[in-house]
Amino acid sequence: MISQSPTLLVGCLALLLGWTAIGLAGLLRPRSVRLAGRVLFPLGALLGFALAAVAGASLLGGGFERLVLPLGLPGLPMHLRLDPLSSVFLVLLGASSGGISLFAGGYFRAGEGAAPGLLCLQYHLFLASMGWVLIADDAYSFLVAWEAMALSSYFLVTTQHRLAEIRRAGFVYLLMAHVGALCLLLCFGVLQGGSWQFTFAAMRAAHLSAGWASAAFLLALIGFGAKAGLVPLHVWLPEAHPAAPSPVSALMSGVMLKTAVYGLLRVGLDLLGHPLWWWGLVPLILGLFTIFYGVLFAAVQTDMKRLLAYSSIENIGVVFTGIGLTIVFAGSGLQAVAALALLATLYHSLNHALMKSLLFLGTGSVLHATGERNLGRLGGLIHRMPWVAWLTLIGTLAIAGLPPLNGFVSEWLLLQSFLFADHVPHAFVNLLIPMGMALVVLGAALAGYVMVKFYGVIFLGQPREPSLAHAHDCGWLERIGLTWLALGCLGLGLFPLQVIGALGSVTTQLIGTRVAQASAHWWLLAPVPGRPVSYGPLVFLTATLAVVLMTVLIVRLAYRQRVRRAPAWDCGFGALTARMQDTAEGFGQPIRHLFQAFFEIERELPAPADRAPRYRIAIRERIWKMAYEPLADAVERLADVAARVQQGRISVYLLYSFITLLVLLAVALMS
Amino acid sequence: MSTLGWITQVLEMVVALAAAPALLGWVNQCRAWLQNRRAPSLWLPYRNLHKLFHKEAVLAENASPLFRIAPYVVFGAMVLAAGIIPSMGTRLPLVVSADAIALVGLFAAARMFMTLAAMDVGTAFGTLGARREMMVGFLAEPALLMVIFVASLISSSTALPVITEHLVSGHLGLSPGLAFSAVAFILVLLAENARIPIDNPATHLELTMIHEAMVLEYSARHLALIEWAAQLKLFNYVCIGFALFLPWGVARGHIGPVGLLVAIPALALKLAAAGGGLALIETVSAKMRVMRIPEFLATAFLFAVLGLLVHVLLGA
Numbered sequence: 001m002i003s004q005s006p007t008l009l010v011g012c013l014a015l016l017l018g019w020t021a022i023g024l025a026g027l028l029r030p031r032s033v034r035l036a037g038r039v040l041f042p043l044g045a046l047l048g049f050a051l052a053a054v055a056g057a058s059l060l061g062g063g064f065e066r067l068v069l070p071l072g073l074p075g076l077p078m079h080l081r082l083d084p085l086s087s088v089f090l091v092l093l094g095a096s097s098g099g100i101s102l103f104a105g106g107y108f109r110a111g112e113g114a115a116p117g118l119l120c121l122q123y124h125l126f127l128a129s130m131g132w133v134l135i136a137d138d139a140y141s142f143l144v145a146w147e148a149m150a151l152s153s154y155f156l157v158t159t160q161h162r163l164a165e166i167r168r169a170g171f172v173y174l175l176m177a178h179v180g181a182l183c184l185l186l187c188f189g190v191l192q193g194g195s196w197q198f199t200f201a202a203m204r205a206a207h208l209s210a211g212w213a214s215a216a217f218l219l220a221l222i223g224f225g226a227k228a229g230l231v232p233l234h235v236w237l238p239e240a241h242p243a244a245p246s247p248v249s250a251l252m253s254g255v256m257l258k259t260a261v262y263g264l265l266r267v268g269l270d271l272l273g274h275p276l277w278w279w280g281l282v283p284l285i286l287g288l289f290t291i292f293y294g295v296l297f298a299a300v301q302t303d304m305k306r307l308l309a310y311s312s313i314e315n316i317g318v319v320f321t322g323i324g325l326t327i328v329f330a331g332s333g334l335q336a337v338a339a340l341a342l343l344a345t346l347y348h349s350l351n352h353a354l355m356k357s358l359l360f361l362g363t364g365s366v367l368h369a370t371g372e373r374n375l376g377r378l379g380g381l382i383h384r385m386p387w388v389a390w391l392t393l394i395g396t397l398a399i400a401g402l403p404p405l406n407g408f409v410s411e412w413l414l415l416q417s418f419l420f421a422d423h424v425p426h427a428f429v430n431l432l433i434p435m436g437m438a439l440v441v442l443g444a445a446l447a448g449y450v451m452v453k454f455y456g457v458i459f460l461g462q463p464r465e466p467s468l469a470h471a472h473d474c475g476w477l478e479r480i481g482l483t484w485l486a487l488g489c490l491g492l493g494l495f496p497l498q499v500i501g502a503l504g505s506v507t508t509q510l511i512g513t514r515v516a517q518a519s520a521h522w523w524l525l526a527p528v529p530g531r532p533v534s535y536g537p538l539v540f541l542t543a544t545l546a547v548v549l550m551t552v553l554i555v556r557l558a559y560r561q562r563v564r565r566a567p568a569w570d571c572g573f574g575a576l577t578a579r580m581q582d583t584a585e586g587f588g589q590p591i592r593h594l595f596q597a598f599f600e601i602e603r604e605l606p607a608p609a610d611r612a613p614r615y616r617i618a619i620r621e622r623i624w625k626m627a628y629e630p631l632a633d634a635v636e637r638l639a640d641v642a643a644r645v646q647q648g649r650i651s652v653y654l655l656y657s658f659i660t661l662l663v664l665l666a667v668a669l670m671s
Numbered sequence: 672m673s674t675l676g677w678i679t680q681v682l683e684m685v686v687a688l689a690a691a692p693a694l695l696g697w698v699n700q701c702r703a704w705l706q707n708r709r710a711p712s713l714w715l716p717y718r719n720l721h722k723l724f725h726k727e728a729v730l731a732e733n734a735s736p737l738f739r740i741a742p743y744v745v746f747g748a749m750v751l752a753a754g755i756i757p758s759m760g761t762r763l764p765l766v767v768s769a770d771a772i773a774l775v776g777l778f779a780a781a782r783m784f785m786t787l788a789a790m791d792v793g794t795a796f797g798t799l800g801a802r803r804e805m806m807v808g809f810l811a812e813p814a815l816l817m818v819i820f821v822a823s824l825i826s827s828s829t830a831l832p833v834i835t836e837h838l839v840s841g842h843l844g845l846s847p848g849l850a851f852s853a854v855a856f857i858l859v860l861l862a863e864n865a866r867i868p869i870d871n872p873a874t875h876l877e878l879t880m881i882h883e884a885m886v887l888e889y890s891a892r893h894l895a896l897i898e899w900a901a902q903l904k905l906f907n908y909v910c911i912g913f914a915l916f917l918p919w920g921v922a923r924g925h926i927g928p929v930g931l932l933v934a935i936p937a938l939a940l941k942l943a944a945a946g947g948g949l950a951l952i953e954t955v956s957a958k959m960r961v962m963r964i965p966e967f968l969a970t971a972f973l974f975a976v977l978g979l980l981v982h983v984l985l986g987a
Contacts (some may be wrong), residue, residue: 162842380733382733397783400779403773406778415820416773419824430983434983435979435980436981438739438817439816442907445808445810448809449808452790455787461791461793524768532828532830536768537768539765543746547751548743559892563727563728566731566732568792568888568889569731569887571796580794581790581794582801582802590959592804615969648699
């Protein structure tokens, strides 16, 4: 299995160093938009595609490559490893960052926050550190890369640091990132199991007792959950994603959240080896709750990037639900079904990376063209920005989980694995898991609601502001980036069998079995063990297109009536203005009304006699008041107590040292 | 797959296309009789379609291409759905490519295009209709899926023909899990097809309409396609109900042309009975306030979930 010459791993390493070099090159002329935008970002995109290709080759080969670098701590050099699990996430990183970098090349302009050269450095360091996280093979280099990733993205989030709101978002992000990192530190401390060897190979070999293994898993779940945005650790996400420039939001939401998914899979299924079945219930339940929570809040947002951020929370919920199911099945000895659930997890991660990047970049173009993030001031952009509008439509349909696009495939796989839940050999659990299916489908349907709102309010209808008449479509680099991501959504939707074939080596590595393909046809997806179930997106698409085109043809041939353009009828209502359309608040009203208990609503209604009536509504998460603010207060009080010890006089400090010394001496003498 | 399979497939689509307006006409007739009114002709829906197809189409000035594409997509989705549902035979070649989850996805895609088109012109009614349609959809769609999952758990497959074959060969009478789902399914059918008590297909009263509000800006052939698609949707839903709860009479497996000869009258009989039942429900119930609709659909959803729970409890 282990190949002797780590060619592909060296290739990956060279590409990561290449990213770093591109970043540093940005410092040569930090103020030059042309250097960064026209040369460095497209070059970074090329490296991204190359990384996807190299990692793809490794994935198809299914080999394991190792490398030890003479760097790092004394006695702990840096270990690197390329295996199927890291390859699939490297493909995800390379393929989506390629599209995003192309877009970014056209996106960053002069005079917006930090200098372009500096942005270029932070951006490429962010990319390189994410790649490093994926190939690290010891706890030390993993955590160093993990922190580099958090810091570089922090600087990217606070690009426009002159706004107080953005500084606050950055602070919350950094804080949550560090709480998570602390948990990971403890997790690795437990994982080494008394051997004091911090390589992943030693952790695989360590035999932990059930209690310690469970502790390690839960610590990993908290640590990676905080990075992924698992409710209730998600609070940074809706603040940080909108604050960052759009390509960075795309990168954070599409790729960075997936490094946390990678981490949990690495610890839960690889380092810990044989997971206990009940571990899976924790991510399963949290994931299901996250789906529901994320999509409800997405439905009531009025800022387009916040809406997408909440939608990311929902999708992370889907991924964690998949991880939970995988562990429950794998721990119960249902390896074949566990492999199916793992496929659904990985597939959804890939899907979400592409479609969410596409949508975030779409909002970036809208933001540039109009200067507006508020849904209440957009509308009708399909006429002014056809490229962005039609490409975004693909992402919208994909994320709503409609066949034959990619979102449907992963949802289909997840539901198929849910249908095996009654085989789990534990009473009650096999009853309750099918109930989870209800939440998954409810979440999927609500996601459709959210996406109709997102697309309809931004791109359809009449422009809500006169200034929107001057909106312009995006430039050619941006178009290429968007097209690449949209093609990715189509490709993953239409060729699931090929994708699943490539993912086979990952399920072999983690679960020990491949998903058997029950059909001989290359276009038919039939991965469900022992059940006559299949899905053929290509045939589906062909049949739909055939029926639609035949209808068009027959209608054209049979009825040659012309089409006349006239003012909108609207029941003969007369003076139609743009303000009569549903606003974003209006479109979300049914959800707000139905699920009132979830929201903390602050509403200001006009009185009947108001001269200038004003309607204002603000929606916050209850979790701030219920958990985070009391927690912050408690920390502050604790800090006040601790501050009493801190007198600021050197004599007192000397006294502290003296007492410590005495105590230590006493301890040493006693033992 | 055999030629016979493809013939069945195309035949199903053609029969659905031809019979869907008649089903609507039949429901309207029954309803008129039950309400002591003089019934309109059974052929009225056909005449309406004919009339609409021959009119000059008027588009709003700011309608985008999406607005013109949507009717064709919605219509195509419904025709394709008719080919996937085993209304007459179970040997359908297309079904290996699209199981019941894909079928629900197809309905969802149609809904999404319809609502986006409704928001396209930017009128007050269009967006109102779109919002309400999504409000109905986000509860009805999962309820339908849960109903299908109960049947899938019984027959270990999400492919509708496999489910139907399994249920036909089983003992007579519904299993308890399916009985709950049948109730849920009827509620979903009413909601998804804009029937009373969710929506009144006969009204243009602004405050209550859902489906009609979305299609206000359409005219002529586009409207004809949408109306026809709505009739097909009703036909499809009724046929899904047959496939899950009344699967008798469907030509199974390799039964040849004779089986189809039995299947067509059986389908006609079942449709007539279902149409009568639908008319009865619509006559004895009153239209609901809009904000009560989620309660109605939540009931459907709960019934479906209950069906699943009952099945797992008794079956495991």
